[in-house]
Amino acid sequence: MSIKILVLVFSALIISARPELIADHHLSTRISPFPSESSSNSPFIPPLPPFTAQSPAIASTSFTRVPALFVFGDSSVDCGTNNFLGTLARADRLPYGRDFDTHQPTGRFCNGRIPVDFLANRLGLPFVPSYLGQNGTIDKMFQGVNYASAGAGIILSSGSELGQRVSFAMQIEQFVDTFQQMILSIGEKASNRLVSNSVFYISIGVNDYIHFYIRNMSNVQNLYSPWLFNQFLASNMRQELKTLYNVKVRKMVVMGLPPIGCAPYYLWKYKSQNGECAEEVNSMIMESNFVMRYTVDQLNHELPNASIIYCDVFQSAMDILKNHQLYGFDEPTEACCGLGRYKGWLPCISPEMACSDATGHLWWDQFHPTDAVNAILADNIWNGRHVDMCYPTNLETMLHA
Ligand SMILES: *[C@@H]1O[C@H](CO)[C@@H](O)[C@H](O)[C@H]1NC(C)=O
Ligand SMILES: *[C@@H]1O[C@H](CO)[C@@H](O)[C@H](O)[C@H]1NC(C)=O
Ligand SMILES: *[C@@H]1O[C@H](CO)[C@@H](O)[C@H](O)[C@H]1NC(C)=O
Numbered sequence: 001m002s003i004k005i006l007v008l009v010f011s012a013l014i015i016s017a018r019p020e021l022i023a024d025h026h027l028s029t030r031i032s033p034f035p036s037e038s039s040s041n042s043p044f045i046p047p048l049p050p051f052t053a054q055s056p057a058i059a060s061t062s063f064t065r066v067p068a069l070f071v072f073g074d075s076s077v078d079c080g081t082n083n084f085l086g087t088l089a090r091a092d093r094l095p096y097g098r099d100f101d102t103h104q105p106t107g108r109f110c111n112g113r114i115p116v117d118f119l120a121n122r123l124g125l126p127f128v129p130s131y132l133g134q135n136g137t138i139d140k141m142f143q144g145v146n147y148a149s150a151g152a153g154i155i156l157s158s159g160s161e162l163g164q165r166v167s168f169a170m171q172i173e174q175f176v177d178t179f180q181q182m183i184l185s186i187g188e189k190a191s192n193r194l195v196s197n198s199v200f201y202i203s204i205g206v207n208d209y210i211h212f213y214i215r216n217m218s219n220v221q222n223l224y225s226p227w228l229f230n231q232f233l234a235s236n237m238r239q240e241l242k243t244l245y246n247v248k249v250r251k252m253v254v255m256g257l258p259p260i261g262c263a264p265y266y267l268w269k270y271k272s273q274n275g276e277c278a279e280e281v282n283s284m285i286m287e288s289n290f291v292m293r294y295t296v297d298q299l300n301h302e303l304p305n306a307s308i309i310y311c312d313v314f315q316s317a318m319d320i321l322k323n324h325q326l327y328g329f330d331e332p333t334e335a336c337c338g339l340g341r342y343k344g345w346l347p348c349i350s351p352e353m354a355c356s357d358a359t360g361h362l363w364w365d366q367f368h369p370t371d372a373v374n375a376i377l378a379d380n381i382w383n384g385r386h387v388d389m390c391y392p393t394n395l396e397t398m399l400h401a
Contacts, residue, residue: 065124065197066123066124066125066197066198066199066251066399067142067143067194067197067198068125068128068141068142068143068144068145068194068198068199069116069119069120069123069125069128069143069144069198069199069201070128070144070145070146070147070175070198070199070200070201071116071128071144071145071146071147071148071200071201071202071203072147072148072168072171072172072175072200072201072202072203072204073148073149073152073168073171073201073202073203073204073255074148074149074150074151074152074153074159074203074204074205074206074207075089075091075109075148075150075151075367075368076109076114076115076148076203076206076255076258076368077114077115077116077146077148077201077203078091078107078108078109078114078130078146078148078149078150079106079107079108079114079116079117079127079128079129079130079146079148080092080106080107080108080129080130080132080133080146081107081130081131081132081133081146081147081148081149081150081166082107082149082150082151082164082165083107083130083132083133084132084133085132085149085163085164085165085166086163086164087150087151087162087163087164087165088162088163089150089151089159089162089163089165090107090150091105091106091107091108091109091110091150092105092106092107093105093349093350094351095111095337095348095350095351095353095354096108096109096110096111096348097110097111097112098111098351098354099111099112099358099371100112100113100371101113107130109150109364109365109367109368110364110368110369110370110371110374111336111337111354111358111364111370111371112358112370112371112374113371113374113375114374115203115374115377115378115381116128116146116201116378117374117378118374118375118378118379118382119199119201119378119381119382119395120144122378122382122395122396123199125143125144126143128143128144128145128146129141129144129145129146130145130146130147130148131145131146131147131171131174131178132166138178138181138182138185141178141181141182142182142194144198145175145178147166147171147172147174147175148171148203148204149165149166149167149171150162150165151163151165151207151211152165152166152167152168152171152204152207153167153168153204153205153206153207153208153211153212154167154168154204154205154208154233154236154237154240155167155208155212155233155236156169157212157217157218158207158208158211158212158217159207159211159212160211161211162211168204168236168240169236169240172240172243172244175244175247176243176247179191179195179247179248182194182195191248192248195247195248195249196248196249196250196251197250197251198249198251199251199252199253199395199399200244200249200251200252200253201252201253201255202237202241202252202253202254202255203255204255205233205237205257205288205292206257206258206260206285208229208233209257209260209281209284209285209288210260210367213226213229213284214281214284226283226284226287226288227287230284230287230288230291230292231291233288233291233292234288234291234292234294234295235295237254237292237295238295238298238299241254241296241299241308242299242303245299245303245306250305250306250307251307251308251398251399252306252307252308252309253308253309253311253381253390253395254292254296254308254309254310254311255311255313256289256292256293256310256311256312256313256314256315257285257288257289257292257313257314258285258313258314258317258369259277259282259285259314259317259318259321260281260282260285260367261277261278261279261280261281261282261283261285262277262278262282262317262318262321262333263344263363263366263367264333264334264335264338264342264343264344264363264365264366264367265344265345265366265367266278266281266344267333267341267342267344268340268341268342268344268345269344272333272342275332275333275342282314285314286314289312289314292310293310293312293391296308296309296310296391297310297391297392300392307398307401309390309391309392309393309394309395309398310390310391311380311381311389311390311391312389312390312391313377313389315387315389316376316377316380316386316387316389317369317373317377319386319387320362320373320376320386321362324362327376327386328359328360328372329360329361329362329372330360331360331361331362332362333362333363334361334363335348335361335363335364335365335366336354336355336358336361336363336364336365336370337353337354337355337364337365338353338365338366339353343363343365343366344366346366347365347366348364348365348366358370358371358372359372380394381394381395382394382395382396383395383396383397
C-alpha cells in the first residue's frame with residue numbers, strides 16, 4: 001500500500017476517532033493563554049510613511065528581495081516572547097546570551113545566535129524582534145516579527161506544566177492580527193506584496209513529544225499509537241499552513257524535528273552508558289518527520305504558487321553528531337550548562353553551571369544546541385553547505401526561482 005493511501009486512511013481514522021482533541025485545537029485559536037497583547041488593544045494605528053522596498057542594503061541582489069522574515073515556533077527560535085510570560089521556560093538570565101552579539105540574555109535558548117539570526121543576515125535583514133516585545137506600533141514589524149514561544153507545541157496543552165506559552169495556532173492568529181494592522185497602515189496591495197515575498201520560518205512540534213506524548217499526558221499513549229499521533233500533528237500543521245496561505249503567505253520553511261533522543265536530558269533520563277541516543281525517542285521523531293515532509297510535498301502540489309520547503313534538522317544534526325570531530329566539536333554528548341550526568345538532569349539556571357568555552361560543545365543545555373551548531377544548521381538551510389537537508393530545494397534556490 002502506498003504511503004499516500006496510508007496517510008489518507010489514518011487521517012480519516014483520526015478525524016472520526018478523536019473529535020474532542022480536534023475541537024480542543026480549534027478552541028486554541030480563540031482563547032489567549034495570557035491576559036493581554038500589546039498590539040491588539042488599541043484600535044488606533046498611527047499613520048506611517050508608505051512602505052518602500054529598498055530600505056536596507058543587501059549584499060546579494062541575485063534573488064528577489066525578501067522584505068521580511070516571520071518566525072513561528074518553540075524554544076528553537078524564541079527570541080524573547082517568553083520574557084513576557086509566566087513560565088519556567090525563560091532564557092532571560094545569564095549564562096544565556098553570553099556569546100551573543102550583546103553578550104546579554106535576550107530570551108534566546110542558546111549561548112549565542114539561533115538559526116533565524118543567521119538567516120536574517122543572509123537575507124540582508126536585521127534580527128527579527130519578538131512580537132510581545134513590540135509596543136503597539138507597527139513600524140518595526142515591516143522587516144519581520146518573531147512569534148515563537150518556548151514550551152509551545154502544535155497541540156494547545158503541550159508544555160502546560162511549564163506555565164504560559166503561545167501555542168502554534170495562537171501564533172498564527174497573532175500574525176493575522178499583524179497582517180490586518182499592515183493593511184490599515186499601508187493598504188491591501190502593498191501588504192499582500194510584502195507578505196507574499198517574505199519568508200515564513202516554522203519550527204515547532206518537538207514539545208508535543210517532550211511535554212505531551214512521551215509524558216503520556218491525557219492518557220495519550222493509550223489512545224494514540226506514535227504513528228496516529230504524528231498523523232494528528234501533521235494534519236494540524238497542514239491546517240495552519242493553509243491559514244497562512246490564505247493570508248497570501250507563499251514562501252515557507254518548515255523545519256523538521258531534531259533528534260532529541262540524543263539531547264543531554266534524554267541521555268540522562270534513559271541512563272545512556274556511552275552517549276548512545278535514546279532510540280525509542282528518536283524513532284518517533286523520525287516517523288513524525290517523514291509524515292511532515294510528505295505533508296509539505298502534498299501542499300506544494302495543492303496550493304498554487306506556494307513554495308514550501310521542508311528542512312530535515314534530524315538528518316543534519318545526526319551528521320554533525322557522527323562527524324563531530326570533522327566539524328571541530330570535541331564534546332558531542334555533554335551540555336555546556338546544566339547539572340548531573342551529561343549535564344542533562346537539571347536545567348541551566350546560573351552562570352556557575354556553565355562550561356567556560358561552549359565552542360567545542362554540540363549542546364548548550366538539556367535540549368538546545370550551541371551557537372556553533374545553529375550556524376551550521378542555518379548554512380544547510382540556506383544552501384546545503386554541509387548537508388542537503390531541505391526538500392525539494394534549499395532556501396537560496398527557492399528564492400531564486
Ligand atoms: C515604540 O518603540 C519605538 C522604537 O522601538 C519608539 O520609537 C516609539 O516611540 C515607541 N512608541 C511608544 C508609544 O512607546
Ligand atoms: C498512560 O496513562 C494512563 C493513565 O493516565 C495509563 O492507564 C496508561 O497505562 C499509560 N500508558 C503508558 C504506556 O504508560
Ligand atoms: C499565481 O501567480 C500568477 C503569476 O504571478 C498569478 O497571476 C496568479 O494569480 C497566482 N495565483 C494565486 C492563486 O496566487
